[in-house]
Amino acid sequence: MTRVAIYARVSTEGQADEEVPINGQIDECRKFAADKGWEVTEVFTDAGFSGRTDDRPAFRRMIEIIKTSPNPKPFDIILCWRSNRLFRSVEHRLAYSRVFRRHSIRFVAMHEPEFEGASAMFMETVLAAADELYVSQVSEDTLRGLKQIAMAGYSTGGKAATGYRNVRKVAGLKPNGEPILRTGWEPDPDYAPKIKRAFEMCASGASGPEIIKATGVVTSPSSLVSLLRNRAYLGERIYNVMKQVDGKTRRRANSKPEDIIRKENAHEALISLELFDAVQDVLVRRRPDTKGKSKQSPQTYLLTGLLWCSEHQAFYTGNTNSERNYYVCSAKRKLGAKISPCRNVKKETMEEFILDNLQKHVFTEKRIRAGLEAIAREKIKNKQEDDKERKELALKINQTGIELKRFYEAIASGVNPENLAQPIEERSALKNKLYLQLAEIDRQREIDLQIPDITDTMVEDIQEKYIGIFLTSPEKLKAILPQFIERIELDGTKAKIKYFAAEEQKVGSYWRPQGVGDKRLSFTISVKIPDGIYIRQTCRK
Structure with missing residues (x-):
């Protein structure tokens, strides 16, 4: 029997696509496998991890099993609700598809077409590129909204900087009169004085360990340097300074100056500008000289x-x-x-x-267009099959309804109801089952591959x-x-x-x-x- 490993994931990112719960993904995959006659031997789940990185515990464990298990492998197929549960970037899909093929592991996504032959890799990456393009567009829309929030002086999420605490504020009214609530920062009475003291000690020449011991605002010298360089303590709201450029290593890079949001007087300042500048001078003087010490990376x-x-x-x-x-x-x-x-x-x-x-x-326009057209044709074919199945279900529902109507008419004409109780129960159960199948087709159509x-x-x-x-x-x-x-x-x-x-x-x-x-x-x-x-x-x- 073909053995299957199910992989399911949900992320913490504010994505606009429908995030089907992990249990829902697993249930659908189990049903899909049962219909195919496959045996589910493993289930891998990553909750709260982005698909843009491959640094996910269950994913890494699955890859390790594939690479290290002796033949035969514990599973022959990796089954996902959709491929973007496993990959969110073309690079990852290419790299790990090679791992799957080398170890004779097949990858199946329930709601996407399968491709045959060596050209499948090209087709799959066209699909992955289209999906990643869609996610990028959603991310841009989300980033645009977060920029607007930051420009208004409010928090875009996460914990407040040490020395502040989050507080909910009314930012306006909705059309229905309900208040629009946003998160702002206010000084934390326990930590705000310690932050000010840390800046004052640094300006007076105290060492990093001395400041950490006296204030306890951080636990390491490197964290202290980052804190002392944070302009948030001047009352500024700074957003989108860095952007993620590599999903695997989480490497980040500086954003363009025009993309950085800076809002002055967004919250109460804890220190003066003069004190902040004095601390920056001290940090510059203490910065180690690394000139000529960098090593060339191996070729x-x-x-x-x-x-x-x-x-x-x-x-x-x-x-x-x-x-x-x-x-x-x-x-x-x-x-x-x-x-x-x-x-x-x-x-x-x-x-x-x-x-x-x-x-x-x-990577020519002709090949990419041909790939997209093939995927679109597959979607049309699936829709036609769904329409055919939907029509057949509607006929069966109608026929079952006619039979039930005849039973009720027979009872009305004097037939003993007990004699028809079992047939009526069977027809009613069948009718409910057919309606559920019809609803499932409509639901799958809503969440099916969108091209x-x-x-x-x-x-x-x-x-x-x-x-x-x-x-x-x-x-x-x-x-x-x-x-x-x-x-x-x-x-x-x-x-x-x-x-x-x-x-x-x-x-x-x-x-x-x-x-x-x-x-x-x-x-x-x-x-x-x-x-x-x-x-x-x-x-x-």
Whole structure:
């Protein structure tokens, strides 16, 4: 029997999409699995975690089980209510889909079509990009509303800064006359004096440990520095200074100056501007000199396992010396330059050349539009099937109603009601069951995969999202590239790039695992290698 692991998640983010409760997701997945004849062996749940990060306890435990369990794995399928419960970014979907395939694990989303063949990866990432685009739009709308709240001087959520406490205030009236309540800050009588004392001690030259011991406002020197730099103690409301740019590491970056909200006199100040400036001068003088101490991060060779030497039938591997980073033929490394005199390849030049070709030949508007159209056709097909099933249910309900009416007419004409009690009960139960099935179809239609009208802007936005993949960390990019490239064969001045993608994308109603019988849809292009990609000829033949 096919074994299934269910994964369910809800987030804490203020998302506009319908957040189906975890128990509801699990119940629907169990019913779906039972209808397929699958056995549910594991259930993984993450409550209160965003799908934009893969740093989720149950998710990490599930991945660890997949990677470390010996064959056969404890489950064959990962089943989700919808794919955005498992992934909220294209990068994560690409990286972990590769993990699933390597360990022969199938991924199924209840309310999304399945795709068949090697082109499924392209189709799935189109779907993921469309979903991520929708989430980004929702986030922008949410951020716009939060900016308005911050500009009015109110809190956008979370705990107040140490030294303040949250208090509810009336910010206006609704059209129906009810008050609009917002959260503001007021000085905390227990901690506000300690904050002021911490600033005064720092300005007078006290050390970090001395301030912490005397005030207890924080527990570590680094936290103390952050507190002493916080302009909120001047009465300012500052919002959107940083933005999250990496869901996996939660890395953040400075927002553009025009996107930062600064509201003066938003709440009562705890210190004066003169005292704040004096403390900043002290912190600058105490800042350690880190000039020249940064270390270069280790090199990541993106094309390892992809770059192939046609002459010696061997892969190129990465190599770094004091002068440069480059790829070298592994046959040359084993046999020596005299026996294998192929040239070394410049790392940065070769990687830039391949990424440029990938954008030009795979992430094209034509392919993305074809993928969206295929998904839309699948949605229309599902709707037609729902309409057919709905019509059949309506006929059965009508027929059951006619039978019940005849029973009641028979009773009215003198038939003993006890003789018809069981048939009436059976027909009534059947009618209620049919109505429930009809209601379920209507409910599923409301929450089913939503594909907006395909416009040039939508296609361009998804293409931009694909291209943005190349701006991710080298470690992620190295894991993603094998999803699209099978091999890069170098032969003198030419390169053959074999891609995992098809000109025509096909949607299938069933999944076909890799292995025997799986025709990997692919295409190969031959391109001229640009001048300067080779380092030098190490020796003559």
